[in-house]
Amino acid sequence: MTTDHLPETTPRRGRPRDAARDRALMDATLTELQLHGYGGLTTAAVARRAGVSTATLYRRWRSKEHLVIGAAGVWAEDLGPDRDTGGLRSDLRTLLHDKATALDGPSGRLLRAILGEAAHNRALADVLTQEYVAPLQDRVATLLTRAVARGEIPPVEDPVVVGELVIGPMITHTFLIPHTPDSRPGAEVAERLLPYLLRALGARTE
């Protein structure tokens, strides 16, 4: 292992051995957040779970906050690329199931664990916007533009609200209602949302 110092604020992409260590630290962070919430998370517990020393952790992430923000980077990988499936219904279904998969997995657990903290932590709030909200809004806008161009729906006056209609009900269904560890609430509600969203957009549903 090299002993050179990493920049304090800009994580770099490391060699394969570093990438594996990063992944272990991220997984450990998610697990600790899920178990104890942001307030209960300690860098010592994360390092122990990841099998690295606290010194190693601090060489990579200089604070608890940077560690959690780094973990939030997993979001960017969640929402696979936009795919043109040829029609609004299948485009929307694909997006709903992509988001459901994310919400039912580590990314959803992370989101839930840091929502409270983000209320009074501007750095976390900004990560939420950049890594979570903006990619979703972009993908919704792209999908709607295609549907309008195909003549499937009239022009959409408020695509931001449509984005909230896509993600909001899945979040409340996942976060506000108790579920069993094996249930997949996001996926369950995605299919039920589809006809309502299509009607809301003015699409013919048959």
Next chain:
Amino acid sequence: MTTDHLPETTPRRGRPRDAARDRALMDATLTELQLHGYGGLTTAAVARRAGVSTATLYRRWRSKEHLVIGAAGVWAEDLGPDRDTGGLRSDLRTLLHDKATALDGPSGRLLRAILGEAAHNRALADVLTQEYVAPLQDRVATLLTRAVARGEIPPVEDPVVVGELVIGPMITHTFLIPHTPDSRPGAEVAERLLPYLLRALGARTE
């Protein structure tokens, strides 16, 4: 002050002096949750902020968890009674603005502060369902039944999803996007949601 012991798990409604003390404890709990999240909240800080001794706090609430669950009881007062305003559009607008007012106030801050904790605290999760989700779902169902009876919309196949479409977008708009301390994101998005919800329900929007 009497020295008799209160039941450990069932808070009773007290005399006026006790009610004022309870209110101060609840307000202090909400403030501490907002400032520090569930993990950072201590009963000592809540007692100090409410101007009571820790012993007094523990006579009323036997643990941090019971204190927070008691604070969650403010939800029951949030969602005023159902009102028949004579039409689906105005019924729905009234409900949206009632929920927006709640989300933009202490109840929304409490919800945000405990969402992460509720993921691994079944008692809190159950309070969420009983005090927050169930009253909303009941009120949505009542409103839809009236609209169907008036012939404004066809029968609703999935009133639970309609409830999530009412509350979900307001929650994501409030929790996921940074706002200024003075902004009222719930109220702002309520009016924008209305035409989409009416179309989703199959109502004529003109």
